[in-house]
Amino acid sequence: MPTPYRSSTRSAPCRLEWHPSRWQLAAHLVFAALMPWAATATALPAAAQWPVGLLAAAIAAGQGWRHARRPSRALVIPSGEGPVCVDGQPVQGFTVHDRGPLLQLGWRQDGRRHACLFWPDTLPPPRRRELRLALQARPISRSRP
Numbered sequence: 001m002p003t004p005y006r007s008s009t010r011s012a013p014c015r016l017e018w019h020p021s022r023w024q025l026a027a028h029l030v031f032a033a034l035m036p037w038a039a040t041a042t043a044l045p046a047a048a049q050w051p052v053g054l055l056a057a058a059i060a061a062g063q064g065w066r067h068a069r070r071p072s073r074a075l076v077i078p079s080g081e082g083p084v085c086v087d088g089q090p091v092q093g094f095t096v097h098d099r100g101p102l103l104q105l106g107w108r109q110d111g112r113r114h115a116c117l118f119w120p121d122t123l124p125p126p127r128r129r130e131l132r133l134a135l136q137a138r139p140i141s142r143s144r145p
Contacts, residue, residue, distance in 0.1 A: 014077040014134035021119035028064025032057045077134045
């Protein structure tokens with residue numbers, strides 16, 4: 001029986017927006033709070049344990065602050081053989097690594113490696129499924145299941 005509409009074999013491009021994860025920021029802050037006590041459990045001299053722990057806490061808090069200030073990125077994965085675009089610029093060597101609840105996208109642009117880590121709070125399951133469907137038709141290297 002013929003269908004009343006024409007179906008298309010092409011699908012729309014997958015458009016994602018990456019932004020810093022609140023969960024990752026919270027993890028940085030928890031680690032920063034625990035660093036002084038972790039330093040007291042080491043074999044450092046007693047006089048150096050708290051200063052080293054406070055220095056490690058400052059570094060962890062600084063990394064969290066840097067992560068929170070990263071700009072958002074717009075990713076477009078076309079349905080055909082076209083190049084993947086990040087912030088409107090075509091990229092090479094686009095890779096996808098599925099790490100359980102985390103999803104890492106990597107690429108090369110201007111000779112440098114770049115990456116985005118999607119946490120569950122930045123990529124909900126429906127968007128993750130949309131990305132997975134968009135990748136099925138593309139020759140993108142993926143990590144082993």
